[in-house]
Amino acid sequence: MLDENKMDKLDEYLLGKLSEQERAELEADAEVSEKLEMHQAIFDAVSEKEIIDYRKQLDAIQANMDAGEASSDRTANKPGATVRRMWPVSRVLAVAASVAILLIAAWYLVPGSSTLSPDDAFAAHYQAPKAQDMAARSATAEGTANPTRENLETLDSQFRNAFEQGNYQEALAALSNMTETDPDFEFHSEQGFYYNQGITYLQLQEYEQAATAFAKVKRGEKLDNAYWYRAMALLKTDPAAAKEVLQQISERQGHPQRKLAGEILNQLP
Amino acid sequence: MSATWGKLSNEDYLQGIRTGDSKVLNSIYQEFQPGILQYIIRQGGSEAEAKDIFANAIIVILRKVRGPGLELTSPFSAYLRAVCRNLWLKTFRTKKRTVGVTDEMERGFVDDSLTPDAHLEKTVLHQLIREVFIKLGEDCQKIIQMRWDGQSYAHIREEMGFGSEGYARKRKHVCYERLMGMVKDDPRIAEFFN
Numbered sequence: 001m002l003d004e005n006k007m008d009k010l011d012e013y014l015l016g017k018l019s020e021q022e023r024a025e026l027e028a029d030a031e032v033s034e035k036l037e038m039h040q041a042i043f044d045a046v047s048e049k050e051i052i053d054y055r056k057q058l059d060a061i062q063a064n065m066d067a068g069e070a071s072s073d074r075t076a077n078k079p080g081a082t083v084r085r086m087w088p089v090s091r092v093l094a095v096a097a098s099v100a101i102l103l104i105a106a107w108y109l110v111p112g113s114s115t116l117s118p119d120d121a122f123a124a125h126y127q128a129p130k131a132q133d134m135a136a137r138s139a140t141a142e143g144t145a146n147p148t149r150e151n152l153e154t155l156d157s158q159f160r161n162a163f164e165q166g167n168y169q170e171a172l173a174a175l176s177n178m179t180e181t182d183p184d185f186e187f188h189s190e191q192g193f194y195y196n197q198g199i200t201y202l203q204l205q206e207y208e209q210a211a212t213a214f215a216k217v218k219r220g221e222k223l224d225n226a227y228w229y230r231a232m233a234l235l236k237t238d239p240a241a242a243k244e245v246l247q248q249i250s251e252r253q254g255h256p257q258r259k260l261a262g263e264i265l266n267q268l269p
Numbered sequence: 270m271s272a273t274w275g276k277l278s279n280e281d282y283l284q285g286i287r288t289g290d291s292k293v294l295n296s297i298y299q300e301f302q303p304g305i306l307q308y309i310i311r312q313g314g315s316e317a318e319a320k321d322i323f324a325n326a327i328i329v330i331l332r333k334v335r336g337p338g339l340e341l342t343s344p345f346s347a348y349l350r351a352v353c354r355n356l357w358l359k360t361f362r363t364k365k366r367t368v369g370v371t372d373e374m375e376r377g378f379v380d381d382s383l384t385p386d387a388h389l390e391k392t393v394l395h396q397l398i399r400e401v402f403i404k405l406g407e408d409c410q411k412i413i414q415m416r417w418d419g420q421s422y423a424h425i426r427e428e429m430g431f432g433s434e435g436y437a438r439k440r441k442h443v444c445y446e447r448l449m450g451m452v453k454d455d456p457r458i459a460e461f462f463n
Contacts, residue, residue: 001446007442015417015419017419037462038452039449041394041461044391045395045396045398045402046413052399055396058324059324061294061298062320065299115344115347116343116347116351117342119342119343120351123333267351
Protein backbone atom coordinates (compact mmCIF):
# COMPACT_ATOMS: atom_id res chain seq x y z
CA MET A 1 0.00 0.00 0.00
CA LEU A 2 1.43 3.37 -1.01
CA ASP A 3 1.78 6.00 1.70
CA GLU A 4 -0.02 9.33 1.33
CA ASN A 5 3.07 11.19 0.08
CA LYS A 6 3.69 8.67 -2.68
CA MET A 7 0.02 8.70 -3.54
CA ASP A 8 0.11 12.48 -3.96
CA LYS A 9 3.17 12.17 -6.16
CA LEU A 10 1.39 9.52 -8.19
CA ASP A 11 -1.59 11.88 -8.68
CA GLU A 12 0.77 14.57 -9.93
CA TYR A 13 2.45 12.05 -12.21
CA LEU A 14 -0.88 10.98 -13.68
CA LEU A 15 -1.92 14.60 -14.12
CA GLY A 16 1.34 15.31 -15.96
CA LYS A 17 2.48 17.82 -13.37
CA LEU A 18 5.89 16.34 -12.58
CA SER A 19 9.18 17.41 -14.10
CA GLU A 20 11.16 14.95 -16.22
CA GLN A 21 13.42 14.19 -13.29
CA GLU A 22 10.57 13.69 -10.84
CA ARG A 23 8.84 11.40 -13.32
CA ALA A 24 11.97 9.32 -13.73
CA GLU A 25 12.39 9.08 -9.95
CA LEU A 26 8.84 7.90 -9.46
CA GLU A 27 9.09 5.39 -12.30
CA ALA A 28 12.25 4.03 -10.67
CA ASP A 29 10.42 3.48 -7.37
CA ALA A 30 9.71 -0.25 -7.34
CA GLU A 31 6.65 0.11 -5.13
CA VAL A 32 5.01 2.47 -7.63
CA SER A 33 6.34 1.08 -10.89
CA GLU A 34 5.09 -2.41 -10.10
CA LYS A 35 1.51 -1.28 -10.64
CA LEU A 36 2.09 1.85 -12.68
CA GLU A 37 0.34 0.46 -15.75
CA MET A 38 -2.71 -0.33 -13.66
CA HIS A 39 -2.70 3.11 -11.95
CA GLN A 40 -2.52 4.71 -15.38
CA ALA A 41 -5.38 2.59 -16.75
CA ILE A 42 -7.60 3.44 -13.75
CA PHE A 43 -6.81 7.14 -14.11
CA ASP A 44 -7.49 7.07 -17.87
CA ALA A 45 -10.73 5.12 -17.46
CA VAL A 46 -12.09 7.49 -14.84
CA SER A 47 -10.80 10.66 -16.51
CA GLU A 48 -11.91 10.19 -20.14
CA LYS A 49 -15.05 12.26 -19.59
CA GLU A 50 -15.95 12.52 -23.23
CA ILE A 51 -16.06 8.75 -23.68
CA ILE A 52 -17.98 8.36 -20.41
CA ASP A 53 -20.61 10.83 -21.65
CA TYR A 54 -20.71 9.12 -25.03
CA ARG A 55 -21.29 5.76 -23.40
CA LYS A 56 -24.11 7.29 -21.32
CA GLN A 57 -25.68 8.51 -24.57
CA LEU A 58 -25.49 4.96 -26.00
CA ASP A 59 -26.93 3.48 -22.82
CA ALA A 60 -29.84 5.94 -23.05
CA ILE A 61 -30.53 4.84 -26.64
CA GLN A 62 -30.44 1.22 -25.48
CA ALA A 63 -32.81 1.99 -22.60
CA ASN A 64 -35.23 3.69 -25.01
CA MET A 65 -35.13 0.72 -27.33
CA ASP A 66 -35.70 -1.70 -24.47
CA ALA A 67 -38.55 0.45 -23.14
CA GLY A 68 -40.08 0.57 -26.63
CA GLU A 69 -39.96 -3.20 -26.93
CA ALA A 70 -41.37 -3.65 -23.43
CA SER A 71 -44.21 -1.24 -24.14
CA SER A 72 -45.10 -2.94 -27.43
CA ASP A 73 -45.02 -6.28 -25.60
CA ARG A 74 -47.41 -4.90 -22.98
CA THR A 75 -49.74 -3.55 -25.66
CA ALA A 76 -49.77 -6.84 -27.47
CA ASN A 77 -50.55 -8.72 -24.26
CA LYS A 78 -53.38 -6.43 -23.07
CA PRO A 79 -56.61 -8.44 -23.56
CA GLY A 80 -58.89 -5.44 -24.10
CA ALA A 81 -56.60 -3.76 -26.54
CA THR A 82 -56.14 -6.98 -28.42
CA VAL A 83 -59.84 -7.57 -28.79
CA ARG A 84 -60.64 -4.02 -29.85
CA ARG A 85 -57.79 -3.76 -32.32
CA MET A 86 -57.28 -7.38 -33.25
CA TRP A 87 -57.44 -6.95 -37.00
CA PRO A 88 -55.28 -3.87 -37.53
CA VAL A 89 -52.72 -4.70 -34.83
CA SER A 90 -52.28 -8.28 -35.94
CA ARG A 91 -52.02 -7.15 -39.50
CA VAL A 92 -49.41 -4.52 -38.70
CA LEU A 93 -47.49 -6.96 -36.50
CA ALA A 94 -47.62 -9.62 -39.19
CA VAL A 95 -46.31 -7.24 -41.81
CA ALA A 96 -43.64 -5.94 -39.42
CA ALA A 97 -42.62 -9.48 -38.50
CA SER A 98 -42.40 -10.49 -42.16
CA VAL A 99 -40.31 -7.44 -42.96
CA ALA A 100 -38.04 -8.14 -39.97
CA ILE A 101 -37.58 -11.77 -40.98
CA LEU A 102 -36.82 -10.74 -44.55
CA LEU A 103 -34.35 -8.11 -43.38
CA ILE A 104 -32.55 -10.53 -41.07
CA ALA A 105 -32.50 -13.19 -43.77
CA ALA A 106 -31.23 -10.67 -46.29
CA TRP A 107 -28.47 -9.57 -43.93
CA TYR A 108 -27.15 -13.10 -43.68
CA LEU A 109 -27.97 -14.52 -47.07
CA VAL A 110 -27.81 -11.92 -49.79
CA PRO A 111 -24.38 -12.05 -51.43
CA GLY A 112 -22.46 -8.88 -50.84
CA SER A 113 -24.60 -7.68 -47.94
CA SER A 114 -21.85 -8.59 -45.47
CA THR A 115 -18.99 -8.17 -47.87
CA LEU A 116 -15.82 -6.65 -46.47
CA SER A 117 -13.38 -5.06 -48.89
CA PRO A 118 -9.74 -6.19 -48.57
CA ASP A 119 -8.80 -2.76 -47.18
CA ASP A 120 -11.50 -2.97 -44.52
CA ALA A 121 -10.64 -6.56 -43.68
CA PHE A 122 -7.11 -5.30 -43.14
CA ALA A 123 -8.36 -2.40 -40.99
CA ALA A 124 -10.53 -4.73 -38.92
CA HIS A 125 -8.04 -7.53 -38.36
CA TYR A 126 -4.54 -6.16 -38.69
CA GLN A 127 -2.58 -5.11 -35.66
CA ALA A 128 0.94 -3.86 -36.24
CA PRO A 129 3.56 -6.26 -34.87
CA LYS A 130 5.34 -5.24 -31.70
CA ALA A 131 8.93 -5.69 -30.63
CA GLN A 132 8.02 -8.90 -28.81
CA ASP A 133 6.71 -10.35 -32.10
CA MET A 134 10.21 -10.43 -33.55
CA ALA A 135 11.98 -13.72 -34.16
CA ALA A 136 14.51 -14.29 -31.39
CA ARG A 137 17.43 -14.17 -33.80
CA SER A 138 17.75 -12.71 -37.28
CA ALA A 139 20.79 -14.84 -37.99
CA THR A 140 22.03 -17.99 -36.33
CA ALA A 141 25.14 -17.82 -38.51
CA GLU A 142 25.52 -21.56 -38.24
CA GLY A 143 28.78 -22.75 -39.69
CA THR A 144 29.94 -19.18 -40.14
CA ALA A 145 33.43 -18.40 -38.97
CA ASN A 146 34.49 -15.33 -37.03
CA PRO A 147 34.67 -12.38 -37.56
CA THR A 148 31.59 -12.78 -39.80
CA ARG A 149 29.70 -14.48 -37.03
CA GLU A 150 30.40 -11.70 -34.53
CA ASN A 151 29.52 -9.08 -37.10
CA LEU A 152 26.18 -10.76 -37.73
CA GLU A 153 25.46 -10.82 -34.02
CA THR A 154 26.32 -7.13 -33.71
CA LEU A 155 24.05 -6.31 -36.62
CA ASP A 156 21.27 -8.38 -35.06
CA SER A 157 21.59 -6.31 -31.85
CA GLN A 158 21.54 -3.12 -33.90
CA PHE A 159 18.42 -4.32 -35.69
CA ARG A 160 16.73 -5.20 -32.40
CA ASN A 161 17.52 -1.88 -30.74
CA ALA A 162 16.42 0.14 -33.75
CA PHE A 163 13.17 -1.84 -34.03
CA GLU A 164 12.39 -1.44 -30.33
CA GLN A 165 12.93 2.30 -30.62
CA GLY A 166 10.71 2.52 -33.68
CA ASN A 167 13.57 3.39 -36.06
CA TYR A 168 12.41 0.99 -38.75
CA GLN A 169 14.54 2.34 -41.60
CA GLU A 170 17.59 1.89 -39.42
CA ALA A 171 16.40 -1.59 -38.45
CA LEU A 172 16.01 -2.48 -42.12
CA ALA A 173 19.48 -1.16 -42.88
CA ALA A 174 20.96 -3.39 -40.16
CA LEU A 175 19.27 -6.39 -41.75
CA SER A 176 20.51 -5.44 -45.21
CA ASN A 177 24.04 -5.17 -43.85
CA MET A 178 23.79 -8.77 -42.71
CA THR A 179 23.43 -10.01 -46.28
CA GLU A 180 26.48 -7.98 -47.26
CA THR A 181 28.52 -9.13 -44.27
CA ASP A 182 28.07 -12.79 -45.06
CA PRO A 183 28.48 -13.71 -48.74
CA ASP A 184 26.70 -17.01 -48.07
CA PHE A 185 23.80 -15.41 -46.24
CA GLU A 186 21.16 -16.44 -48.78
CA PHE A 187 22.54 -19.96 -48.65
CA HIS A 188 21.85 -20.20 -44.90
CA SER A 189 18.19 -19.32 -45.57
CA GLU A 190 17.78 -17.67 -42.20
CA GLN A 191 14.12 -17.99 -41.18
CA GLY A 192 14.36 -15.37 -38.42
CA PHE A 193 15.91 -12.94 -40.86
CA TYR A 194 13.08 -13.12 -43.38
CA TYR A 195 10.45 -12.97 -40.68
CA ASN A 196 12.05 -9.93 -39.03
CA GLN A 197 12.49 -8.28 -42.40
CA GLY A 198 8.77 -8.86 -43.09
CA ILE A 199 7.58 -7.28 -39.84
CA THR A 200 9.90 -4.31 -40.36
CA TYR A 201 8.47 -3.76 -43.83
CA LEU A 202 5.00 -3.98 -42.32
CA GLN A 203 5.89 -1.23 -39.87
CA LEU A 204 7.02 0.87 -42.82
CA GLN A 205 3.76 0.06 -44.62
CA GLU A 206 5.73 -1.44 -47.47
CA TYR A 207 3.33 -4.29 -47.93
CA GLU A 208 4.65 -5.80 -51.15
CA GLN A 209 8.16 -6.25 -49.75
CA ALA A 210 6.65 -7.53 -46.48
CA ALA A 211 4.67 -10.21 -48.33
CA THR A 212 7.77 -11.26 -50.29
CA ALA A 213 9.81 -11.58 -47.09
CA PHE A 214 7.14 -13.59 -45.28
CA ALA A 215 6.85 -15.94 -48.26
CA LYS A 216 10.47 -16.94 -47.66
CA VAL A 217 9.69 -18.20 -44.15
CA LYS A 218 9.23 -21.92 -44.69
CA ARG A 219 9.63 -23.39 -41.21
CA GLY A 220 10.32 -22.55 -37.59
CA GLU A 221 8.40 -21.12 -34.65
CA LYS A 222 7.26 -18.02 -36.53
CA LEU A 223 5.78 -19.92 -39.47
CA ASP A 224 2.14 -19.46 -38.38
CA ASN A 225 2.71 -15.75 -37.77
CA ALA A 226 4.44 -15.42 -41.14
CA TYR A 227 1.40 -16.91 -42.88
CA TRP A 228 -0.93 -14.54 -41.06
CA TYR A 229 1.10 -11.38 -41.64
CA ARG A 230 1.64 -12.37 -45.27
CA ALA A 231 -2.11 -12.62 -45.73
CA MET A 232 -2.54 -9.19 -44.08
CA ALA A 233 0.15 -7.61 -46.30
CA LEU A 234 -1.42 -9.14 -49.40
CA LEU A 235 -4.82 -7.69 -48.48
CA LYS A 236 -3.22 -4.31 -49.21
CA THR A 237 -1.48 -5.30 -52.45
CA ASP A 238 -2.93 -8.43 -54.02
CA PRO A 239 -6.33 -9.48 -52.64
CA ALA A 240 -6.53 -12.60 -54.82
CA ALA A 241 -3.22 -13.84 -53.40
CA ALA A 242 -4.41 -12.84 -49.90
CA LYS A 243 -7.41 -15.11 -50.35
CA GLU A 244 -5.15 -18.00 -51.33
CA VAL A 245 -3.04 -17.55 -48.20
CA LEU A 246 -6.13 -17.18 -46.02
CA GLN A 247 -7.40 -20.42 -47.56
CA GLN A 248 -4.12 -22.11 -46.62
CA ILE A 249 -4.39 -20.76 -43.06
CA SER A 250 -7.99 -21.94 -42.78
CA GLU A 251 -6.83 -25.45 -43.72
CA ARG A 252 -3.77 -25.41 -41.51
CA GLN A 253 -4.23 -27.61 -38.42
CA GLY A 254 -3.52 -25.76 -35.19
CA HIS A 255 -3.03 -22.32 -36.76
CA PRO A 256 -4.26 -19.82 -34.15
CA GLN A 257 -6.14 -17.80 -36.77
CA ARG A 258 -7.52 -20.80 -38.63
CA LYS A 259 -11.19 -20.06 -38.04
CA LEU A 260 -10.79 -16.31 -38.37
CA ALA A 261 -9.12 -16.78 -41.76
CA GLY A 262 -12.15 -18.78 -42.91
CA GLU A 263 -14.51 -16.07 -41.74
CA ILE A 264 -12.52 -13.33 -43.47
CA LEU A 265 -12.55 -15.42 -46.65
CA ASN A 266 -16.33 -15.62 -46.48
CA GLN A 267 -16.58 -11.87 -46.14
CA LEU A 268 -14.19 -10.93 -48.92
CA PRO A 269 -15.73 -10.25 -52.34
CA MET B 270 -26.22 13.72 -44.97
CA SER B 271 -25.63 12.18 -48.35
CA ALA B 272 -28.27 9.58 -47.69
CA THR B 273 -30.63 8.15 -50.20
CA TRP B 274 -34.11 7.32 -48.91
CA GLY B 275 -33.88 5.36 -45.69
CA LYS B 276 -30.22 4.56 -46.12
CA LEU B 277 -27.10 6.28 -44.87
CA SER B 278 -23.74 6.19 -46.56
CA ASN B 279 -20.60 4.90 -44.85
CA GLU B 280 -19.42 8.48 -44.39
CA ASP B 281 -22.77 9.37 -42.77
CA TYR B 282 -22.35 6.58 -40.26
CA LEU B 283 -18.73 7.45 -39.46
CA GLN B 284 -19.46 11.17 -39.27
CA GLY B 285 -22.48 10.46 -37.06
CA ILE B 286 -20.37 8.37 -34.70
CA ARG B 287 -17.60 10.98 -34.71
CA THR B 288 -19.99 13.77 -33.68
CA GLY B 289 -22.32 11.66 -31.51
CA ASP B 290 -25.28 12.47 -33.76
CA SER B 291 -28.22 10.91 -31.92
CA LYS B 292 -30.24 10.34 -35.12
CA VAL B 293 -27.42 8.36 -36.68
CA LEU B 294 -26.70 6.46 -33.46
CA ASN B 295 -30.39 5.57 -33.14
CA SER B 296 -30.39 4.41 -36.71
CA ILE B 297 -27.33 2.22 -36.08
CA TYR B 298 -29.06 0.62 -33.12
CA GLN B 299 -32.33 0.09 -34.99
CA GLU B 300 -30.75 -1.27 -38.15
CA PHE B 301 -27.87 -3.38 -36.96
CA GLN B 302 -28.30 -4.32 -33.32
CA PRO B 303 -30.92 -7.08 -33.74
CA GLY B 304 -28.75 -9.13 -36.10
CA ILE B 305 -25.62 -8.68 -34.01
CA LEU B 306 -27.40 -9.58 -30.74
CA GLN B 307 -28.71 -12.70 -32.45
CA TYR B 308 -25.19 -13.62 -33.60
CA ILE B 309 -23.63 -13.23 -30.13
CA ILE B 310 -26.46 -15.00 -28.33
CA ARG B 311 -26.19 -17.86 -30.84
CA GLN B 312 -22.49 -18.09 -29.93
CA GLY B 313 -23.35 -18.50 -26.26
CA GLY B 314 -23.31 -14.88 -25.06
CA SER B 315 -26.03 -13.42 -22.87
CA GLU B 316 -28.31 -10.60 -24.03
CA ALA B 317 -26.64 -8.19 -21.57
CA GLU B 318 -23.18 -9.12 -22.85
CA ALA B 319 -24.34 -8.68 -26.43
CA LYS B 320 -25.71 -5.20 -25.71
CA ASP B 321 -22.51 -4.22 -23.92
CA ILE B 322 -20.45 -5.47 -26.85
CA PHE B 323 -22.57 -3.47 -29.29
CA ALA B 324 -22.03 -0.24 -27.30
CA ASN B 325 -18.32 -0.97 -26.94
CA ALA B 326 -18.09 -1.56 -30.70
CA ILE B 327 -19.41 1.92 -31.36
CA ILE B 328 -16.86 3.35 -28.91
CA VAL B 329 -14.07 1.37 -30.64
CA ILE B 330 -15.15 2.84 -33.99
CA LEU B 331 -15.34 6.30 -32.37
CA ARG B 332 -11.73 5.96 -31.22
CA LYS B 333 -10.67 4.73 -34.66
CA VAL B 334 -12.58 7.38 -36.58
CA ARG B 335 -11.02 10.11 -34.46
CA GLY B 336 -7.59 8.74 -35.30
CA PRO B 337 -6.04 8.93 -38.74
CA GLY B 338 -6.95 7.02 -41.82
CA LEU B 339 -10.19 5.10 -41.22
CA GLU B 340 -11.94 5.02 -44.59
CA LEU B 341 -14.36 2.22 -45.27
CA THR B 342 -14.82 0.91 -48.76
CA SER B 343 -17.19 -1.89 -47.79
CA PRO B 344 -20.57 -1.53 -46.08
CA PHE B 345 -20.52 -0.05 -42.59
CA SER B 346 -22.63 -3.00 -41.42
CA ALA B 347 -19.88 -5.46 -42.33
CA TYR B 348 -17.27 -3.40 -40.52
CA LEU B 349 -19.45 -3.07 -37.42
CA ARG B 350 -19.98 -6.84 -37.42
CA ALA B 351 -16.24 -7.47 -37.63
CA VAL B 352 -15.61 -5.19 -34.63
CA CYS B 353 -18.41 -6.85 -32.65
CA ARG B 354 -17.02 -10.26 -33.51
CA ASN B 355 -13.59 -9.31 -32.20
CA LEU B 356 -15.12 -7.89 -29.02
CA TRP B 357 -17.09 -11.08 -28.55
CA LEU B 358 -13.93 -13.14 -29.01
CA LYS B 359 -12.26 -11.04 -26.32
CA THR B 360 -15.20 -11.60 -23.96
CA PHE B 361 -15.33 -15.29 -24.80
CA ARG B 362 -11.63 -15.76 -24.16
CA THR B 363 -11.88 -14.02 -20.77
CA LYS B 364 -14.92 -16.11 -19.83
CA LYS B 365 -13.11 -19.25 -20.81
CA ARG B 366 -10.24 -18.42 -18.47
CA THR B 367 -12.20 -16.98 -15.58
CA VAL B 368 -15.51 -18.82 -15.31
CA GLY B 369 -15.15 -21.67 -17.77
CA VAL B 370 -17.55 -22.30 -20.60
CA THR B 371 -20.22 -24.89 -21.03
CA ASP B 372 -19.82 -27.82 -23.40
CA GLU B 373 -22.57 -26.33 -25.51
CA MET B 374 -20.65 -23.06 -25.90
CA GLU B 375 -17.46 -24.90 -26.66
CA ARG B 376 -19.17 -26.93 -29.36
CA GLY B 377 -20.64 -23.86 -30.94
CA PHE B 378 -17.51 -21.83 -30.72
CA VAL B 379 -14.11 -23.39 -30.57
CA ASP B 380 -11.94 -20.68 -32.03
CA ASP B 381 -10.74 -18.18 -29.46
CA SER B 382 -8.18 -16.49 -31.66
CA LEU B 383 -8.22 -12.73 -31.56
CA THR B 384 -6.37 -10.13 -33.46
CA PRO B 385 -5.16 -7.66 -30.83
CA ASP B 386 -6.28 -4.10 -31.34
CA ALA B 387 -5.21 -1.22 -29.11
CA HIS B 388 -8.52 0.66 -29.42
CA LEU B 389 -10.48 -2.47 -28.65
CA GLU B 390 -8.31 -3.42 -25.67
CA LYS B 391 -8.52 0.09 -24.24
CA THR B 392 -12.29 0.29 -24.70
CA VAL B 393 -12.94 -3.02 -22.96
CA LEU B 394 -10.46 -2.41 -20.14
CA HIS B 395 -11.71 1.11 -19.40
CA GLN B 396 -15.33 -0.01 -19.41
CA LEU B 397 -14.54 -2.81 -16.95
CA ILE B 398 -12.67 -0.39 -14.68
CA ARG B 399 -15.59 2.03 -14.76
CA GLU B 400 -17.95 -0.81 -13.81
CA VAL B 401 -15.77 -1.34 -10.72
CA PHE B 402 -15.44 2.40 -10.05
CA ILE B 403 -19.20 2.93 -9.77
CA LYS B 404 -19.31 0.23 -7.09
CA LEU B 405 -17.36 2.57 -4.81
CA GLY B 406 -19.48 4.78 -2.58
CA GLU B 407 -20.63 8.07 -4.13
CA ASP B 408 -18.38 10.09 -1.83
CA CYS B 409 -15.34 8.09 -2.83
CA GLN B 410 -16.15 8.52 -6.50
CA LYS B 411 -16.49 12.27 -6.05
CA ILE B 412 -13.27 12.63 -4.07
CA ILE B 413 -11.21 10.68 -6.59
CA GLN B 414 -12.75 12.52 -9.52
CA MET B 415 -12.11 15.93 -7.96
CA ARG B 416 -8.53 15.00 -7.20
CA TRP B 417 -8.00 13.81 -10.80
CA ASP B 418 -9.60 16.98 -12.09
CA GLY B 419 -6.59 18.64 -10.46
CA GLN B 420 -8.43 20.00 -7.40
CA SER B 421 -6.56 20.67 -4.15
CA TYR B 422 -7.38 18.97 -0.87
CA ALA B 423 -8.58 22.39 0.37
CA HIS B 424 -11.17 22.43 -2.40
CA ILE B 425 -12.19 18.83 -1.69
CA ARG B 426 -12.51 19.62 2.03
CA GLU B 427 -14.82 22.51 1.22
CA GLU B 428 -16.92 20.65 -1.38
CA MET B 429 -17.38 17.59 0.81
CA GLY B 430 -17.76 19.50 4.09
CA PHE B 431 -14.84 17.73 5.75
CA GLY B 432 -13.25 19.12 8.91
CA SER B 433 -9.72 19.45 7.59
CA GLU B 434 -7.53 19.08 4.51
CA GLY B 435 -5.69 16.28 6.26
CA TYR B 436 -8.92 14.35 6.59
CA ALA B 437 -9.73 14.96 2.90
CA ARG B 438 -6.32 13.60 1.98
CA LYS B 439 -6.77 10.56 4.19
CA ARG B 440 -10.21 9.83 2.73
CA LYS B 441 -8.87 10.07 -0.80
CA HIS B 442 -6.08 7.68 0.14
CA VAL B 443 -8.48 5.14 1.63
CA CYS B 444 -10.89 5.43 -1.30
CA TYR B 445 -8.17 4.91 -3.86
CA GLU B 446 -6.74 1.91 -2.03
CA ARG B 447 -10.22 0.38 -1.95
CA LEU B 448 -10.62 1.03 -5.69
CA MET B 449 -7.21 -0.42 -6.45
CA GLY B 450 -8.03 -3.53 -4.42
CA MET B 451 -11.32 -4.04 -6.27
CA VAL B 452 -9.62 -3.60 -9.63
CA LYS B 453 -6.86 -6.06 -8.73
CA ASP B 454 -9.39 -8.62 -7.56
CA ASP B 455 -11.43 -8.52 -10.76
CA PRO B 456 -10.28 -11.50 -12.87
CA ARG B 457 -11.57 -9.89 -16.08
CA ILE B 458 -9.31 -6.89 -15.48
CA ALA B 459 -6.37 -8.98 -14.27
CA GLU B 460 -6.35 -10.59 -17.75
CA PHE B 461 -5.09 -7.31 -19.20
CA PHE B 462 -2.09 -7.11 -16.89
CA ASN B 463 -0.83 -10.70 -17.06
